Amino acid sequence: MTKRSPFRYFKTRPEIIRLAVMMYVRFPLSLRNVEDLLHERGIEISHETVRYWWNRFGLIFAAEIRRNRVNRMRSYSNWQWHLDEVFVKINGETHYLWRAVDHEGEVLESYVTKRRDRKAALKFLRKSMKRYGQPESIVTDKLRSYGAAMRVVGNGSRQETGRWLNNRAENSHLPFRRRERAMLRFRQMRCLQKFAAVHSSVHNHFNQERALYSRDNFKFNRAAALSEWRQLCSA
């Protein structure tokens, strides 16, 4: 069975679509910023087209990035997970974005809920464990919903809590917060869920932790990530 290209029917070249989606998701740019930057390169499209592409291809690209990483045997570590949640306002209503991060700072899972209770924590935990399996230990803040949910799934003994232990998860919110600020706000819960999922995949893909490597290594990894991005959905 031959796989049909998701770019079929599109008038614009796939590399331009990939570029626009990468600009919008990876950097704190608005739809209109992307429109203007592409205009500078002689590409005439409207901000609505950028939104249309990102809606159409965001999840497809994110899924392919995840698949590629698994295929390259970059197994997601189950040694230690860090869980944390942040407030996100949608039309004046508080929602919660839950995140699971592994010990290397790689975002494993993002999930949006309206509440912060045991039920929400349980749903998030089950979703993460379904995809990545059971971790050896889970670091959380002192929100009691985590403990209650972990007792339900039978790994209550693996929980570690501490004021500073969870900085890794807290730090993972920073790029998201920067992005949220640029967008000014999210309008819908499903939009936030979608953006969080795609943003974490793209952030994982391009995040080279430049401080930990030599300049040469960093440049090599960055070029490899970009080259891989340019191949997305090209098969």
Next chain:
DNA sequence: GTAGCGCGTCGGCAAGCGTA
């Protein structure tokens, strides 16, 4: 200090156009 206002920018929607 703060309340009110106007402006600019944002994402999002609906309708319609152009093209294969």
Next chain:
DNA sequence: TACGCTTGCCGACGCGCTAC
């Protein structure tokens, strides 16, 4: 006819300015 894409507009919100 189906689909990609544009246009025009909307409501929400942040920010700066002004008056009190």
